[in-house]
Amino acid sequence: MRSESHTGSQAGQLERAYVCRRMPPEVEAALQARFDVALNESDALLPPATIAERARGASVLFVTATERVDGQLLRQLSPALKTVATLSVGHDHIDLATARELGIDVLHTPDVLSDACAEIAMMLLLNAARRGFEADRMVRSAQWPGWAPTQLLGKGLVGKRLGIFGMGRIGRAIAARARAFGMQIHYHNRSRLSPDMEDGATFQPTLEALCRHSDMLMVAAPGSPQLKGALDAAHLAALPRGAVVANISRGDIVDDDALIDALTSGHVFAAGLDVFANEPHIDARYRELDNVFLSPHIGSATEETRNAMGWLLIDGLAALRRGERPANLIS
Numbered sequence: 001m002r003s004e005s006h007t008g009s010q011a012g013q014l015e016r017a018y019v020c021r022r023m024p025p026e027v028e029a030a031l032q033a034r035f036d037v038a039l040n041e042s043d044a045l046l047p048p049a050t051i052a053e054r055a056r057g058a059s060v061l062f063v064t065a066t067e068r069v070d071g072q073l074l075r076q077l078s079p080a081l082k083t084v085a086t087l088s089v090g091h092d093h094i095d096l097a098t099a100r101e102l103g104i105d106v107l108h109t110p111d112v113l114s115d116a117c118a119e120i121a122m123m124l125l126l127n128a129a130r131r132g133f134e135a136d137r138m139v140r141s142a143q144w145p146g147w148a149p150t151q152l153l154g155k156g157l158v159g160k161r162l163g164i165f166g167m168g169r170i171g172r173a174i175a176a177r178a179r180a181f182g183m184q185i186h187y188h189n190r191s192r193l194s195p196d197m198e199d200g201a202t203f204q205p206t207l208e209a210l211c212r213h214s215d216m217l218m219v220a221a222p223g224s225p226q227l228k229g230a231l232d233a234a235h236l237a238a239l240p241r242g243a244v245v246a247n248i249s250r251g252d253i254v255d256d257d258a259l260i261d262a263l264t265s266g267h268v269f270a271a272g273l274d275v276f277a278n279e280p281h282i283d284a285r286y287r288e289l290d291n292v293f294l295s296p297h298i299g300s301a302t303e304e305t306r307n308a309m310g311w312l313l314i315d316g317l318a319a320l321r322r323g324e325r326p327a328n329l330i331s
Contacts, residue, residue, distance in 0.1 A: 016080075018055035019062040020046055023087070024303065027310030034314065035060065048073040059083065060317065065090055066279070071098035078102045083320060085313040087306075089113060089170075090250070092223045096331045106331040107316040109309040111169060113300040117248055118173035120299045121218055122181075124246040124272025125162075127293035129216065130154040131270065134290050155216075155244060155269060158182035163214025165207060165231070166221030166249060167193060174218055174248075175201055186213045207231075211238035216246070223250035233258035242269045248299055251276035256283045263289055274299055 017035035022028070022043040031037050038054065040046060045066055046054070052073050055061050057080050063069055065088040074081065074095060084094060085107040099106050127133065131154045138144045138152070162178045164171045167187040175185045176199075185201035187193075188210040192203045204210040207230060211217060217239060221227055231245075232255040239245075245268055247254055256277060262268040270291040276282040279297060286292050300306060316326035 015060060016058040017060035017062060018051070018058040020051060020055075020067050021062075021064050021087075023062075023310055024306045026307050027314070030310070030314055031062070034318075052076040056080075060085060062087070062313070063093075064088055065093055067093060069094040071095040074098045074102055074104060078104065083107065083317060085317060087309050087313065090223045091330055092225065092250075099331050104331075105320055105329060107313050107320075107326065107328050108330055109312045110328060112308040112312055113305050114169040114173040116302045116305040117170045117220075117299040118177055120274055120295070120301075121170075121174045121220065121246060121248040122177050124248065124274055124293060124295065125157070125178075125216060125218065125244065126272075128246060128270040128272035128291075129157060129244050131291075133293045155242070157216070160184070160215040161186055161213055163187065163204070163210045163217045164201075165210060165217065165219050167197075167201070168220070168222065170248070171218075171220040172197065172199075174220060175199070183216075186210060207235055208238050211235050212240075214243060215240055216244040219245070219247040219249045219253055221249050221253060223253070228252045229255045231255060231259070233261070236262045236268060239268065241267055244268070244270050244272075246272040248274050251279060251282075256285075260285050260289070263291055 014036040017031065018038045019031065020040055048068055048070055051067065055077055059080055059082045061077065061081060061084045063084060063086045069084055081104055083105045084099065086094060087109060089108060089110050091106065091108050094106055096106060131152045135152055158181065160183050162183040162185055164175055164185065164187040167189045171187065178185060186204055187201050188204045188207050204213055219231060230253050236258050245259065259268065259271060263271060272293040274295045275297055286294060300309065312328055316328045319326040
């Protein structure tokens with residue numbers, strides 16, 4: 001029995017598409033109206049070999065950041081495959097060099113998820129700084145003895161220096177919200193922003209310098225192989241003692257051993273993490289730490305944002321088929 005379903009009343013006339021993960025209902029309905037769609041009904045994470053088998057003959061492959069679209073997969077699906085459309089801003093999970101070689105277009109979803117991710121970034125920061133996990137557990141487990149002057153003392157945001165590693169659209173959206181909490185913004189980027197884009201933020205030329213000037217550190221850099229393990233023991237040691245760390249970017253940017261050691265020793269007061277290396281198989285030691293607030297990669301998880309991401313891909317595909325170059329075309 002096949003694990004995917006096909007839709008589209010004009011299946012013989014519509015372009016074939018394979019969808020690797022379930023999309024919001026509005027997006028799936030739009031896809032079904034425009035393509036001969038095969039869905040991964042189980043929504044299970046598929047390895048490249050399974051995608052190659054199920055998507056054979058499709059001209060469009062819809063993926064997310066959870067699928068690995070390597071060169072072998074692209075070659076197996078070529079020449080039928082014309083476009084890979086990823087429901088993500090990042091595209092480090094796709095072999096762009098091979099896609100270019102084979103003439104396969106790659107679409108992604110920039111711009112539309114900055115606000116949603118910035119909201120989660122502040123959720124991580126606030127819950128880490130104000131001991132949200134411990135507070136929730138105390139009340140939920142009926143262990144709250146009542147108010148006390150020294151109960152669950154955390155860190156306030158007003159007047160603190162927030163270091164933002166990666167001052168792209170998401171980083172700047174985080175900065176705008178953090179300013180409303182009375183925070184001073186420092187940042188490190190590959191290159192310094194123009195004064196109007198900085199909006200008063202202080203540029204730090206290295207990640208080490210950023211850490212030294214960060215009472216709280218927000219990782220918002222785009223994923224890339226070069227940044228794997230960038231926030232290591234040396235950089236964490238450069239943070240002021242009692243700093244707070246949050247990660248809204250990619251899990252493998254953070255050295256788990258180093259962060260866990262810093263959290264255990266108290267050098268880092270607390271952390272808020274929405275992303276992890278080897279998701280969903282996170283380092284089990286995080287679950288044992290009270291001073292870590294964990295969330296399951298929900299940065300863009302609002303109805304409005306996920307629908308907007310889906311429509312960005314649909315509109316980009318329509319533009320490509322008209323012979324136009326959409327703004328969200330990577331390769």
